[in-house]
Amino acid sequence: MDLENQRRIKELAEKHGAENLVVVLGGAEAEAAGLAAETVTAGDPTYAGPLAGVQLGLGVYHIFELKDKVDEAVYEEQVSMMEMVLDVDAIIQEVSSIREQYSQFKD
């Protein structure tokens, strides 16, 4: 995950409180989405960025997992096309697995 984004997420968690901050991903591939999810929960697995060794434990979801939580028409307009071309099941499995393991704020 981009080092600048790591810095921003860390700042936001400190400012708003980790329990109030949720990260929503739009990654195209399961592996990349999983790495981003791991970075904001367990810390940067590459030990390169500001979140190295920092276990924020944030709630993290891929937008595909939130289909039932957002307005149906807006989701249809904004996201449904990518649902057809990406491996939705693999992405959801990867992100939810990381969340179950490392997130401290899941509901």
Place this chain on the structure above:
Amino acid sequence: MLKGKKVAILGDRDGVPGLAIEECVKTAGAEVVFSTTECFV
């Protein structure tokens, strides 16, 4: 789940862009505090 929460969005140029995710989560009552679209190329 999202209502009243602060949301940080990490979109993907080859997946779902940040702006598209913003539009969605706002409808669930979330406040977007950060949004970006990453490019992995």
